[in-house]
Amino acid sequence: xxxxxxxxxxxxxxxxxxxxxxxxxxxxxxxxxxxxxxxxxxxxxxxxxxxxxxxxxxxxxxxxxxxxxxxxxxxxxxxxxxxxxxxxxxxxxxxxxxxxxxxxxxxxxxxxxxxxxxxxxxxxxxxxxxxxxxxxxxxxxxxxxxxxxxxxxxxxxxxxxxxxxxxxxxxxxxxxxxxxxxxxxxxxxxxxxxxxxxxxxxxxxxxxxxxxxxx
Amino acid sequence: xxxxxxxxxxxxxxxxxxxxxxxxxxxxxxxxxxxxxxxxxxxxxxxxxxxxxxx
Amino acid sequence: xxxxxxxxxxxxxxxxxxxxxxxxxxxxxxxxxxxxxxxxxxxxxxxxxxxxxxxxxxxxxxxxxxxxxxxxxxxxxxxxxxxxxxxxxxxxxxxxxxxxxxxxxxxxxxxxxxxxxxxxxxxxxxxxxxxxxxxxxxxxxxxxxxxxxxxxxxxxxxxxxxxxxxxxxxxxxxxxxxxxxxxxxxxxxxxxxxx
Numbered sequence: 001x002x003x004x005x006x007x008x009x010x011x012x013x014x015x016x017x018x019x020x021x022x023x024x025x026x027x028x029x030x031x032x033x034x035x036x037x038x039x040x041x042x043x044x045x046x047x048x049x050x051x052x053x054x055x056x057x058x059x060x061x062x063x064x065x066x067x068x069x070x071x072x073x074x075x076x077x078x079x080x081x082x083x084x085x086x087x088x089x090x091x092x093x094x095x096x097x098x099x100x101x102x103x104x105x106x107x108x109x110x111x112x113x114x115x116x117x118x119x120x121x122x123x124x125x126x127x128x129x130x131x132x133x134x135x136x137x138x139x140x141x142x143x144x145x146x147x148x149x150x151x152x153x154x155x156x157x158x159x160x161x162x163x164x165x166x167x168x169x170x171x172x173x174x175x176x177x178x179x180x181x182x183x184x185x186x187x188x189x190x191x192x193x194x195x196x197x198x199x200x201x202x203x204x205x206x207x208x209x210x211x212x213x214x215x
Numbered sequence: 216x217x218x219x220x221x222x223x224x225x226x227x228x229x230x231x232x233x234x235x236x237x238x239x240x241x242x243x244x245x246x247x248x249x250x251x252x253x254x255x256x257x258x259x260x261x262x263x264x265x266x267x268x269x270x
Numbered sequence: 271x272x273x274x275x276x277x278x279x280x281x282x283x284x285x286x287x288x289x290x291x292x293x294x295x296x297x298x299x300x301x302x303x304x305x306x307x308x309x310x311x312x313x314x315x316x317x318x319x320x321x322x323x324x325x326x327x328x329x330x331x332x333x334x335x336x337x338x339x340x341x342x343x344x345x346x347x348x349x350x351x352x353x354x355x356x357x358x359x360x361x362x363x364x365x366x367x368x369x370x371x372x373x374x375x376x377x378x379x380x381x382x383x384x385x386x387x388x389x390x391x392x393x394x395x396x397x398x399x400x401x402x403x404x405x406x407x408x409x410x411x412x413x414x415x416x417x418x419x420x421x422x423x424x425x426x427x428x429x430x431x432x433x434x435x436x437x438x439x440x441x442x443x444x445x446x447x448x449x450x451x452x453x454x455x456x457x458x459x460x461x462x463x464x465x
Contacts, residue, residue, distance in 0.1 A: 066347020
């Protein structure tokens with residue numbers, strides 16, 4: 001029974017890949033062309049070839065984690081009752097919102113510049129693509145979480161742990177952001193770089209247009 | 216006289232903070248200086264990028 | 271009388287001994303004498319220990335541990351910033367600073383433990399490289415200083431009495447020293463990655 005379910009899922013997945021290959025293939029090609037256009041630009045080359053520019057950009061991006069994700073994790077930990085249990089949860093969330101936004105703004109700007117400096121490498125990186133998907137999911141989760149927090153009555157504020165929907169949102173947030181950090185850490189590694197991969201699904205997922213066309 | 220204001224822990228905290236801040240200032244000023252020197256060595260003047268427009 | 275003095279000024283005497291020890295170590299060039307003797311340990315760490323073996327053989331494991339190290343660093347940064355910005359009177363001003371410093375300390379301890387454990391693993395994988403890097407030794411010194419400052423100086427003082435009695439400038443100096451030292455640990459750690 002399990003084998004049948006597994007083979008059915010594999011067939012359905014293959015059909016999906018074949019059907020969407022056309023449209024996703026087009027998106028991959030457009031992304032690669034755009035990345036190659038960016039890479040040819042003077043400022044992109046300046047960022048990469050500068051003596052310290054790339055290092056400072058990446059260092060700022062990584063060090064700002066302490067402000068952005070540090071604040072976010074404190075809020076999530078409070079929802080789970082792991083930190084500052086005697087303090088009102090909505091107060092913590094409200095007060096740490098500004099430093100969190102400042103941190104994320106800096107990370108967003110430095111992140112865009114990092115992609116601008118090495119566009120082809122990032123666009124064809126499986127880890128970068130997964131990171132972007134996780135980022136989108138994390139922001140959706142944050143939006144849902146904020147809406148739930150505003151809609152919820154303030155009576156649970158002084159409680160040690162938040163109500164279950166908010167706790168679930170906090171746990172999802174922790175997993176998604178840990179995933180974002182991990183994927184960001186994997187980007188410099190070349191395990192699944194286009195020249196090293198022969199698996200069609202991986203080539204398709206990473207947007208390795210030239211290797212896919214050669215197959 | 217307020218005896219509790221400058222007790223053991225306060226004096227230790229004040230001294231160690233001064234030592235730490237002094238040491239860090241010495242280290243980071245040194246780093247900035249060596250960075251500027253390296254950039255001047257690399258580019259002939261202090262600039263962040265290898266900017267062909269400046270040449 | 272000396273006993274009384276030592277009893278009443280334990281922290282100051284301890285700090286004095288540490289400063290004296292550091293001065294003597296530098297004066298008698300003990301550091302330069304001990305440094306070559308550490309190389310066999312670092313080589314053992316990379317090539318013979320199981321953590322070094324795991325780090326060299328399985329790049330994905332190494333990268334995952336590095337990611338955990340980064341997350342721990344982010345949590346350390348978060349707890350330090352929340353507590354110290356409160357001491358500086360910038361953040362969470364309507365909540366007593368005693369509550370904030372006590373409430374974040376447990377989280378700080380766990381994340382520091384995780385950062386140290388993952389940091390040992392990360393260093394083991396490149397032990398023969400980091401041995402020769404001055405920035406690595408600066409980071410270790412800053413980590414030691416920061417940890418000792420936090421556990422033996424700052425937190426005992428903050429837990430000893432209400433913060434109103436300590437004085438605002440003392441609190442600000444503690445906060446600035448704490449933020450500076452942990453920023454140095456993070457920044458030098460990042461620079462190891464570039465070297």
